[in-house]
Amino acid sequence: MSEKIYNVAIIGSGPAGLTAAIYAxxxxxxxxxxxxxxxxxQLMITSEVENFPGFPEGIIGPELINKMKEQxxxxxxxxxxxxxxxxxxxxxxKKININGRTILAKALIIATGATARWIGLESEKKLQxxxxxxxxTCDGFFFKGKxxxxxxxxxxxxxxxxxxxxxxxxxxxxxxRDQFRASKIMVKRAENNPKIEFILDTVVEDxxxxxxxxxxxxxxxxxxxxxxxxxxxxxxxxxxGHEPSTKIFKGHLKLDKDGYILLKDRTFTSINGVFAAxxxxxxxxxxxxxAAGMGCMAAIDAERYxxxxxxLLND
Numbered sequence: 239m240s241e242k243i244y245n246v247a248i249i250g251s252g253p254a255g256l257t258a259a260i261y262a263x264x265x266x267x268x269x270x271x272x273x274x275x276x277x278x279x280q281l282m283i284t285s286e287v288e289n290f291p292g293f294p295e296g297i298i299g300p301e302l303i304n305k306m307k308e309q310x311x312x313x314x315x316x317x318x319x320x321x322x323x324x325x326x327x328x329x330x331x332k333k334i335n336i337n338g339r340t341i342l343a344k345a346l347i348i349a350t351g352a353t354a355r356w357i358g359l360e361s362e363k364k365l366q367x368x369x370x371x372x373x374x375t376c377d378g379f380f381f382k383g384k385x386x387x388x389x390x391x392x393x394x395x396x397x398x399x400x401x402x403x404x405x406x407x408x409x410x411x412x413x414x415r416d417q418f419r420a421s422k423i424m425v426k427r428a429e430n431n432p433k434i435e436f437i438l439d440t441v442v443e444d445x446x447x448x449x450x451x452x453x454x455x456x457x458x459x460x461x462x463x464x465x466x467x468x469x470x471x472x473x474x475x476x477x478x479g480h481e482p483s484t485k486i487f488k489g490h491l492k493l494d495k496d497g498y499i500l501l502k503d504r505t506f507t508s509i510n511g512v513f514a515a516x517x518x519x520x521x522x523x524x525x526x527x528x529a530a531g532m533g534c535m536a537a538i539d540a541e542r543y544x545x546x547x548x549x550l551l552n553d
Contacts, residue, residue: 243331243342244270246540249322250349250483252279253526254516256306257533258347258540263313265541270316270341272334277319278303279351280517281526286367288379290526299367302526327490327509345511345540348491348499349533350483352517352524356476357389361445365474369453370445372476374398375525378405381473387412387456389442390477396424398477403433410469412437414461437469445474482518496521505536513539 246262248255251273262269281287281299288296297305311317318336326333327346334341354372356362362370371377374388378401386406388399391413399411411428416438418425428434437458443466444457455470482497492500492508499507499519507514515536516529 241340241342243344244268244316245343245544246270246345246347246537247272247332247334247341247343248347248349249334250274250279250351250516250518251277251307252281252303252349252351252516252529253306254351254518254529254533254536255279255347255349256303256310257530258349258515258537259310259315259533260306260313261534261537262347262540263310263315265537267537267541267544268314268316270318270343271310272318272320272322272336272341274319274321274350277307279529280353286380287376287526289376322486324486325490327512332511345544346513347505347533347536347540348487348507348512348514348518349516349529349536350518351529352480352482352498352521354476355479355481357442357478359442359445361448362474362476364448365445365451365453368451369472370474370476372480373524374401374475374477377473377475378402381405383407384472385470386410386473386475387442387469387471388475388477389413390479391415391417392419392477392479393421393424394479395477396420396428398475399428399434400431402475403431406433406473409434410437410471411435412440412442412456412458414441415439442474480517480521480524482521484518505532505539511540511543513543 245267246269248271259271320336324335331342331344332346382405385408388411399409402409439462443459446455459466484497499514505513513536515532
């Protein structure tokens with residue numbers, strides 16, 4: 239018996255991948271979604287989502303992901319909970335190798351996302367969603383009238399700090415060096431904002447307070463003097479960059495210097511029949527709703543790609 243060939247395979251189970259699955263399944267493409275061991279993407283560590291349309295009272299991140307998954311299942315998307323080990327885009331059909339199995343697909347949608355870079359503190363991990371965040375656009379609203387710390391020295395840090403002044407009473411931008419990587423115009427904008435103060439030559443040693451289950455402050459260290467002291471705050475935002483999940487695609491697809499998948503047009507990658515959606519290709523917006531929108535686009539692009547090659551659907 240010949241091995242099954244899927245019309246569409248989707249790698250990734252965040253908003254982009256799940257939305258792509260919903261649209262592909264409704265188009266009778268019978269997609270398979272390879273979710274990975276860690277399902278759901280960054281929304282799985284988001285406590286409250288208040289900016290996703292359709293949920294006026296807000297919704298917990300994992301609950302939103304579960305609702306999307308149930309919707310995809312309703313239209314008979316097949317799910318595989320495993321990690322992709324390697325891919326082969328030169329062959330037809332495309333080959334996706336997981337543990338002990340090869341998935342064959344006529345079209346592929348990559349929605350593996352990106353992860354925020356973190357300092358690596360235990361307190362940082364335990365307080366994520368409880369005052370520690372890596373997305374000002376997502377969580378800034380929850381810090382009205384509060385004091386916030388932003389960690390970073392690039393354009394993203396300046397942009398996040400400036401944005402957060404719309405809500406916070408004060409924003410302290412902490413950077414380990416005495417000069418910023420950010421562009422001069424972004425630094426100047428932050429300098430001219432009366433709510434922002436710079437704390438340079440300084441690193442975050444710890445985030446307080448795990449025992450209280452919320453952020454009450456940070457322990458800081460001046461890297462030049464060695465002085466260690468505590469600073470009161472109610473929120474900590476990491477702005478030290480994101481890492482796209484594209485290591486297995488290096489050498490198979492065109493990536494930019496930061497590792498994000500480059501698109502020729504819409505959701506088309508450098509390889510025919512391979513599409514990309516969400517944070518794996520988007521370094522600007524990084525929102526659940528934009529990822530979901532791109533997932534829809536990728537599914538429609540894949541459907542039209544297959545329709546244009548009817549011999550693939552009928553072989």
